[in-house]
Amino acid sequence: MAVPEQPTPLAPESASSRKKRGVVVGAAFAAAAIAVGVSVFTSADSPSTDGSAGGGHASYDDTALAKFYTQDVNWGPCTGFEAGGNKISYGLQCARITVPVDYDDPDGDSAEIAISRARATGDRIGSVLMNPGGPGASGLRLAAYGYLTPLGERFDVVGFDPRGIGASTPSIQCFNDEERDADRQELDLDNSPAGIEEQEEETRDYIDKCFERSGEDFLEHVGTYEVVRDMDIIRGALGDEKLNYVGISYGTRIGATYAETFPTRVRAMVLDGAVNPAQDQRESSIKQWTGFQKAFDEYVADCVTKPTCPLGTDPAGAIQAYRALVDPLVEKSAATEDPRGLGFNDAQTGTIQALYSPELWDKLTDGLTELQQGKGDTLLELADSYMERREDGTYANQTDATTAIRCVDKPAETDRAKLGQLDTDVRKIAPFLDDGRGTGLAPLGTCAMWPVPPTSTPHEVHAEGAPNIVVVSTTQDPATPHQAGIDLANQLGGSLITYEGTQHGAFLSDISCVDDAALAYLFDLTTPAEGLVCEADAEEAK
Numbered sequence: 001m002a003v004p005e006q007p008t009p010l011a012p013e014s015a016s017s018r019k020k021r022g023v024v025v026g027a028a029f030a031a032a033a034i035a036v037g038v039s040v041f042t043s044a045d046s047p048s049t050d051g052s053a054g055g056g057h058a059s060y061d062d063t064a065l066a067k068f069y070t071q072d073v074n075w076g077p078c079t080g081f082e083a084g085g086n087k088i089s090y091g092l093q094c095a096r097i098t099v100p101v102d103y104d105d106p107d108g109d110s111a112e113i114a115i116s117r118a119r120a121t122g123d124r125i126g127s128v129l130m131n132p133g134g135p136g137a138s139g140l141r142l143a144a145y146g147y148l149t150p151l152g153e154r155f156d157v158v159g160f161d162p163r164g165i166g167a168s169t170p171s172i173q174c175f176n177d178e179e180r181d182a183d184r185q186e187l188d189l190d191n192s193p194a195g196i197e198e199q200e201e202e203t204r205d206y207i208d209k210c211f212e213r214s215g216e217d218f219l220e221h222v223g224t225y226e227v228v229r230d231m232d233i234i235r236g237a238l239g240d241e242k243l244n245y246v247g248i249s250y251g252t253r254i255g256a257t258y259a260e261t262f263p264t265r266v267r268a269m270v271l272d273g274a275v276n277p278a279q280d281q282r283e284s285s286i287k288q289w290t291g292f293q294k295a296f297d298e299y300v301a302d303c304v305t306k307p308t309c310p311l312g313t314d315p316a317g318a319i320q321a322y323r324a325l326v327d328p329l330v331e332k333s334a335a336t337e338d339p340r341g342l343g344f345n346d347a348q349t350g351t352i353q354a355l356y357s358p359e360l361w362d363k364l365t366d367g368l369t370e371l372q373q374g375k376g377d378t379l380l381e382l383a384d385s386y387m388e389r390r391e392d393g394t395y396a397n398q399t400d401a402t403t404a405i406r407c408v409d410k411p412a413e414t415d416r417a418k419l420g421q422l423d424t425d426v427r428k429i430a431p432f433l434d435d436g437r438g439t440g441l442a443p444l445g446t447c448a449m450w451p452v453p454p455t456s457t458p459h460e461v462h463a464e465g466a467p468n469i470v471v472v473s474t475t476q477d478p479a480t481p482h483q484a485g486i487d488l489a490n491q492l493g494g495s496l497i498t499y500e501g502t503q504h505g506a507f508l509s510d511i512s513c514v515d516d517a518a519l520a521y522l523f524d525l526t527t528p529a530e531g532l533v534c535e536a537d538a539e540e541a542k
Contacts, residue, residue: 064106068099069236073115081114081140081167083396090144092116097237099163099230101221109217113230114167115160118146122153126240126267128522129158129231133249133273135224135409136401138166149508150515154523155244162254163230164214164222165401172222174210174400177393184387185343187330191423191439199443207449210404216451222401223408225455228258232265242267244522248505249273249480252471253409256461256488263466268522272472273505274485278460281413282422287481289430295355295478296432298502302358303365310368319432325371326351327435334376342376342383348433350382355478357503403446411454412447419444460491469494470521470528472514476502495521495528501536 078094088094096112116139117127128151130142142159146152164172175183183206188199211219231254235243244267247255252271259266279287300318303309310325311318326347333341342350354364360382367378388396413419423442427434463469469492473485482498489496499506499514506514513534520526 065100065103065233068097068106068233071098071237073097073237075117078116078140081116083138083161083167083171088116088140090118090147092118092140092143094140094167096168097230097234099233101163101218103221103226103229111163111218112169113160113163113234114140115158115234116140116143117159118143118152118157120146120152120154120156124156125154125523126156126242126244127158127235127238128155128244128246129160129234130246131160131162131248131251131254133247133251134165134398134402135162135250135253135405136165136172136398136403137250138396138398139251140167145508150519151246151508151522156238158234158238160231160234162227164218164404165398166396170215170218172210172219172397172401172404173213174206174403177395179209180387180389180395180399181340181393184345184349184383185333185340187344188443189330189344189435189437191437191441191443193441196441196443200449203443203446203449207446207451210400211451214400214404219404220408220452222404223455224254224257224405225408227254228261231258232262235265240267241265243269245269246507246522247271248507250275252480252488253277255469256463256492259463259466259469259492260461263463266463266466266469268467268525269469270472270507270518270522271469271488272507273477273480274471274473274488275480276484276487278458278487278491279484280458281410282418285422285426286429287483288479289426289433291476291478291481292352292355293430293432294476295502296351296430298358298476299355299361299364302361306365308365308369310365310372322351322368322432323435325368329376330435334371334374334379336375336377336380338377338380340380342371342380346383347371347376347379349386350379351432353382353386359503407447407450408452408455410447411457412445412450414444414448416441416444461488463492466492467525468521468527470497470518471495472497472499472505472507472518474499474501474503474506476500477504478502479504495530496532497528498533499536500533506534 073095075093075095078088078092081088081094094114094116096114098110099113100106101109101111131139132142138161139159140161143157146157151157161168164170242265245255252274255269255271256277259269300311300315303311304313304315311321326344329342329344329347333343336342350367351364354360363378363382367382370376370378388398419442420440424438424440427438471485471489471494473482473496475482475498486496497514497517499511507518508515511534517528517532521528
């Protein structure tokens with residue numbers, strides 16, 4: 001089966017940890033273009049200012065939904081809310097918000113959306129919702145930025161697990177923990193006709209498990225179309241007349257869709273590491289893998305300056321050296337203290353995880369150096385982080401949720417010739433991941449066989465009536481290329497902050513130029529300077 005999307009947000013550990021987004025919000029769009037569908041390669045007018053904790057209820061315009069907008073929010077400890085990852089700390093409060101599963105049938109089945117909160121410590125403006133992307137990522141721990149950054153001085157910082165994800169219920173479930181471990185060891189490298197048939201049979205088995213364990217009725221309603229409506233109910237239940245929002249990676253798609261759907265209900269919105277909602281699968285894949293190859297090249301350029309670089313001292317030979325280390329894992333896993341060992345898939349997954357931020361480059365070097373010695377502990381640790389595997393061997397449901405959401409968010413490619421050509425093109429674009437087994441053929445992806453039809457199509461967003469929206473885009477972002485941020489800012493008619501660096505996202509990453517401009521906007525609605533560019537080294541605007 002094609003490797004499904006596997007983004008990995010983890011809890012922030014310190015103010016500086018936001019900078020390590022490869023771990024923190026990490027792979028938030030990871031392998032989004034790896035594609036469900038391509039082989040492994042492939043693969044009211046003013047905010048609340050009363051300083052309260054969000055009492056009262058804000059506006060709504062559909063009487064059939066009144067009971068949801070006017071529900072009470074019962075805050076309490078976050079015990080029992082850890083389904084989306086590790087323990088939720090920092091003294092956050094948690095609650096659940098009830099929403100309809102089907103907005104066309106508000107009296108039918110309901111779902112519970114898990115939310116978290118860090119109370120504002122200063123002159124409170126209102127609440128600010130945060131989402132780390134994925135799709136499929138748990139956002140509860142993002143509320144800790146209320147304690148770790150100046151954002152928490154003026155806002156109640158609220159994280160949430162979108163429907164079907166983490167601690168929200170019902171939960172999207174396909175593989176159990178043992179099945180996920182086994183799937184990571186499955187080598188789907190044979191793109192001969194017989195190999196493709198086998199891969200597609202495995203995919204059909206996976207889909208059957210998804211629908212058996214999650215329910216078709218629910219899986220019809222897990223897309224961004226529903227999430228933005230859930231967000232509006234959260235806004236109303238918290239007592240905010242207008243929405244303040246920070247979306248990261250695929251969370252920018254959620255934010256842009258909210259602005260398109262409820263333009264007059266936006267107060268302020270920062271979209272960081274932007275996704276271009278107008279891109280189709282092919283364009284997304286090509287641009288994302290181009291970004292990862294650039295990030296690998298940047299890593300190599302740094303590594304070869306050190307005498308102990310496991311890829312040698314000549315950048316021209318680095319890809320060959322890398323393949324010489326990982327390709328033998330097809331036949332035999334590397335030894336690890338964990339009895340699973342490091343397999344071929346996990347070696348590449350761990351590499352991708354490390355390319356999200358230069359903060360993880362030393363760890364990648366350590367992992368490749370270990371691999372020279374026949375050991376795989378560090379790369380397995382990176383892969384586990386990417387896959388959201390906890391120390392006890394259990395998984396968050398992010399990988400399954402990513403697949404289900406993507407399959408209803410965008411039409412899948414079903415033309416086998418185009419899939420085969422895409423596989424060929426991606427191998428040329430990202431040669432560091434080319435295993436040399438390309439045949440010009442590729443299997444249908446999961447979404448091409450998904451029984452539930454998509455609820456939206458790629459399109460440029462238009463948010464007439466919305467205020468200025470700020471987009472932050474990094475020049476060498478491997479997962480969400482800089483051009484996507486430019487495109488999204490143009491579509492929204494918003495402001496663009498460019499950060500010159502090699503990492504996934506930049507806001508709240510201890511980059512003063514970015515943070516100062518974005519926070520001034522969120523606090524006082526100050527428009528960032530036109531064409532603002534923040535430098536990677538000097539960290540000050542040009």
